[in-house]
Amino acid sequence: MDIRRVTAFEAVEAAGRLFDATPRREATTRFLADEGHHLLIAYVDGTPAGMVTGVEMTHPDKGTEMFLYELGVDEGFRGQGIARALVLALARLARERGLYGLWTATGRDNAPAQATYAGAGGDPETDQVIYSWTFDGPSH
Numbered sequence: 001m002d003i004r005r006v007t008a009f010e011a012v013e014a015a016g017r018l019f020d021a022t023p024r025r026e027a028t029t030r031f032l033a034d035e036g037h038h039l040l041i042a043y044v045d046g047t048p049a050g051m052v053t054g055v056e057m058t059h060p061d062k063g064t065e066m067f068l069y070e071l072g073v074d075e076g077f078r079g080q081g082i083a084r085a086l087v088l089a090l091a092r093l094a095r096e097r098g099l100y101g102l103w104t105a106t107g108r109d110n111a112p113a114q115a116t117y118a119g120a121g122g123d124p125e126t127d128q129v130i131y132s133w134t135f136d137g138p139s140h
Helices: 009-014 025-033 082-096 111-119
Strands: 002-005 037-044 047-059 063-073
Touching: 002 082, 009 025, 025 037, 037 082, 047 082, 063 082, 082 111
Parallel strands: none
Antiparallel strands: 002 037, 037 047, 047 063
């Protein structure tokens, strides 16, 4: 397995099946242009097998941490440690960039994700509640 940081739309497009929907050129280009946004793709024998995205978040009294935005592994490659390797690679990137931590959220019923995050050294936050807002219209 080879994990690479992707910086070109064409690489994202070639790995499109790893995402929830087809990557949009404008959104992908904007994401990749921001030096605080990271997209890592795991390749097995040259085939995109999994991906993870991370976004650096800075707060005045805390510093900068990495948010693990999304993790996905192609169904045919699951169970081979690719997700764990991607999480560890993102954590390594965060440490190399001097960030103070890494965090993510997942559903209570998503046992595979929870096992992946725990296997990569993450600790569950049991006293947190997540709120979300969804807006109508296209995002830029």
